[in-house]
Amino acid sequence: MTITLYNSMSRQKEEFVPIEPGHVGIYVCGPTVYGPPHLGHAKSYVTFDVLVKHLRQSGLKVRYVQNITDVGHLTDDADAGEDKIQRQARIDQVHPYEVVDKWTRQYMNDMEKLRVAHPSFYVRASQHIGEQIEAVQSLVEKGHAYVVDGNVYYNVESFPEYGKLSGRRLEEQKEGVRVETRGDKRNPRDFALWKKADPGHILKWNSPWGEGYPGWHIECSVMATKYLGKTFDIHGGGLENKFPHHECEIAQSESLNDAPFCRYWVHNNMVTVDGIKMGKSLGNFRTCEDLLARHSPEALRAFVLSTHYRSPSNYTEEAITAAASGLTRLTQLQTALLEIVEKNVSAGASDNEAEKLSGEVDAKIRERLDDDIDSPGAIATLYSFVTEVNRFIGASALSARVAALILAVVQKWGGDVLGILPAISGKESEVDIAPIMQMLIELRQEMKAAKKFDVADAIRNRLKDAGVLIEDTRDGARWKRI
């Protein structure tokens, strides 16, 4: 078993070899909590959710750390503009932490609905101010940073490798057009490690340079290395953070620790709406909450995972609906397999064939995910397996033992890892409607036997209106909630 990942640093797929055998440390850039989580967040965190789950079920012990940016993320570039959270707080006329708390809860709520597993733990920038100050101080002492009037800037010229991730060379960076030169910086590319707080700034801390707050990039450097080590395995995040955010993280961390920052950079691509990037400033973003109101979590995951994580996902309502339609076959299969297991069928004409196929499919899906998390390939394999298994079921050729085996494979990949197979719903109401349904089905059967089809149809229609679907099969009727 070899897992390969596309490393943005080397720009090619590489075999994934953990620093410490059997253990993986992964850090993923989390959201800045000042607004609603949207489809873009969903793509990113579903992607890393699948990556982590796949690593885990491949036998690796994973420590997955994700940050919550709750301070210091400016609206403009790294050294001007306003703190995003503070700005939102001013608009809402609340304390900044109220903004932070509200959107953190919303984020976690949405992620849970999307079946994104909790990381090993979340870390917050505001809870690591001391460590960040220490890091900045250390960078100043080592000559990588300088202080100007309460601000501390990182000197990019002190790190010759600056630009190695994004492929940008310092000398190529033309000054002026979009990068506004700030008076007190030595180089326009220098970025803020510590910002002096303006008089009205609420979230601020004491530091050797006066009251202020940390720059955006330093939090990730500090928290990632604190919990995962000076050099760790995987750093993930959205493509748009490659520059400047990740580039700055590398510069800070490596000049601070004199060690490589991380081994594999994994970047997920963007979500577009009608081919255009989804962005807050463009006003075309779709929130998770809104989408979850109209689609199942599984449908959203299937939509996201049907595109490779390194390709952009183009959002259309039609695409999500199509993903949901495809999913029903998977759900149906699960129900059908459970039925065979419950009936404890012993005979199985196709048992040998099915068992063999099941093993092959299991290996194939693993292979697809091993190959840089090819989720579309994995889903395709799963779907063609569904067709094959349905054929066996149609011929009544499976025993309970083999059905259980297949069910385990389908639930492992479709359910546990990809998260596109809905969990079997338990009792949703206080009254168990199963016996009632049984009675109605028997009654309806009698009507059918007596050729009173109008009555039988009326029962079926009334139940449909009530949210229960009757399906007549060769072996009698079955029902399910719509």
Add this chain to the structure above:
RNA sequence: GGCGGCAUAGCCAAGUGGUAAGGCGAAGGUCUGCAAAACCUUUAUUCAUCGGUUCAAAUCCGAUUGCCGCCUCCA
């Protein structure tokens, strides 16, 4: 202007040197009192265009065109 990526059927989307997965949609069929579900068949002689390398290319190289992202906050 600089850096990077992508172009595969009506739509979504794998495949990265050996002769085009899968899903949605559509059409026909089997089953069925009718439905639903499921299954079967059909739906790209061809992978943006033009050259080149090779016995062999969607896959490698070059050029062209189009689209997208980053270079300012963004997952």
